[in-house]
Amino acid sequence: xxxxxxxxxxxxxxxxxxxxxxxxxxxxxxxxxxxxxxxxxxxxxxxxxxxxxxxxxxxxxxxxxxxxxxxxxxxxxxxxxxxxxxxxxxxxxxxxxxxxxxxxxxxxxxxxxxxxxxxxxxxxxxxxxxxxxxxxxxxxxxxxxxxxxxxxxxxxxxxxxxxxxxxxxxxxxxxxxxxxxxxxxxxxxxxxxxxxxxxxxxxxxxxxxxxxxxxxxxxxxxxxxxxxxxxxxxxxxxxxxxxxxxxxxxxxxxxxxxxxxxxxxxxxxxxxxxxxxxxxxxxxxx
Numbered sequence: 001x002x003x004x005x006x007x008x009x010x011x012x013x014x015x016x017x018x019x020x021x022x023x024x025x026x027x028x029x030x031x032x033x034x035x036x037x038x039x040x041x042x043x044x045x046x047x048x049x050x051x052x053x054x055x056x057x058x059x060x061x062x063x064x065x066x067x068x069x070x071x072x073x074x075x076x077x078x079x080x081x082x083x084x085x086x087x088x089x090x091x092x093x094x095x096x097x098x099x100x101x102x103x104x105x106x107x108x109x110x111x112x113x114x115x116x117x118x119x120x121x122x123x124x125x126x127x128x129x130x131x132x133x134x135x136x137x138x139x140x141x142x143x144x145x146x147x148x149x150x151x152x153x154x155x156x157x158x159x160x161x162x163x164x165x166x167x168x169x170x171x172x173x174x175x176x177x178x179x180x181x182x183x184x185x186x187x188x189x190x191x192x193x194x195x196x197x198x199x200x201x202x203x204x205x206x207x208x209x210x211x212x213x214x215x216x217x218x219x220x221x222x223x224x225x226x227x228x229x230x231x232x233x234x235x236x237x238x239x240x241x242x243x244x245x246x247x248x249x250x251x252x253x254x255x256x257x258x259x260x261x262x263x264x265x266x267x268x269x270x271x272x273x274x275x276x277x278x279x280x281x282x283x284x285x286x
Contacts, residue, residue: 001227003265005274007062007190010265012227013252046210051198057123057213058197060220062190064281065121065141074145083189085196086138087179088153091166093133098126099208101134105156112152117144121285123213125197137196139183141285150178216284223277225270235265 004011046054067082088109090096096104106124113119119142129135157163158173166175183189197211235255238244243264245256255265262271 001232002224003227003231004222004224005063005262005266006222007059008256010255011222011252012255046198050211053218054123054125054197054211054213055194056222057217058193059190059222060217060281061121061123061139061141061285062193064220064278064285066282068141068143070143072145079143081141081143081182083139083141083183083193084143085181085183085193086136086140086149088136088138088149089129089177089179090133090135090157090162091175091177092157092162093165094162095132096134096162097207098134098210102126102208104160105162106136108156109153113138113140113142113144117142117148119144121214121216123193123197123217124211126208126210139193139197144180146178146180149180150174150176153178220281220284223274225266225273231265238264 001012001014004013061083065082067080069078070081071077072079088106090101106126110122110124113122119140121142122138122140124136124138126134126136154163154174154177157177163173163175167173183192235244235246239246247254247256262274266274
């Protein structure tokens with residue numbers, strides 16, 4: 001049995017080779033489910049697997065990115081920065097699919113972030129506004145000035161004729177199409193980002209990819225330790241003392257640790273290994 005450390009909870013689960021004992025009928029059902037998932041993955045919906053991968057990317061980002069002190073050349077002062085939450089909107093009324101927008105506009109914005117601003121760590125999500133138009137959410141630990149983001153995004157919209165309606169109405173091509181805010185002061189950052197990225201209301205009429213993250217997040221794994229009898233007995237005592245709360249699910253259990261530190265759950269050796277894991281992941285993300 002393994003215990004997995006998340007940003008705001010612990011997960012216990014069994015690691016086994018259950019697939020070896022599956023019947024042929026069960027294997028066929030799994031294959032059909034995988035095929036169906038692949039068919040639906042670009043239909044505007046987050047599959048169960050995609051939601052898990054997205055949640056993992058958020059957890060790893062929150063766990064391993066530390067606040068930095070940066071010098072803002074515009075304001076000429078030092079600022080504390082951890083993660084930026086960026087929203088990109090389309091002021092035009094033309095309807096465009098997620099696939100078209102990704103290929104013509106959004107992929108070029110991401111490439112600009114990576115190449116010009118060295119934003120090699122990020123998560124993005126496509127959604128549809130109430131008025132039916134697309135918009136994107138991005139979170140990244142890279143600090144980029146809001147005016148640069150706005151100028152680049154508006155320029156891409158202009159190049160793809162997604163500024164025509166706005167220009168005809170207001171007479172210029174500089175709409176407030178972007179919103180950037182700092183999320184360093186959010187109390188439960190992991191749940192906040194998951195709520196924003198993994199909303200239950202998705203976009204069933206939007207074709208194309210609806211989310212992605214940088215490769216360094218995709219290739220990183222949670223920190224896990226062996227969940228032995230000593231740890232089990234310790235957590236049981238804490239549970240009955242009302243110090244922790246456990247929610248049992250079909251394939252795992254979630255242990256809410258609230259404000260309690262990890263040293264209440266892990267041994268000294270495990271804490272040292274966890275610190276080394278965070279350093280290793282942070283080096284890939286920074």
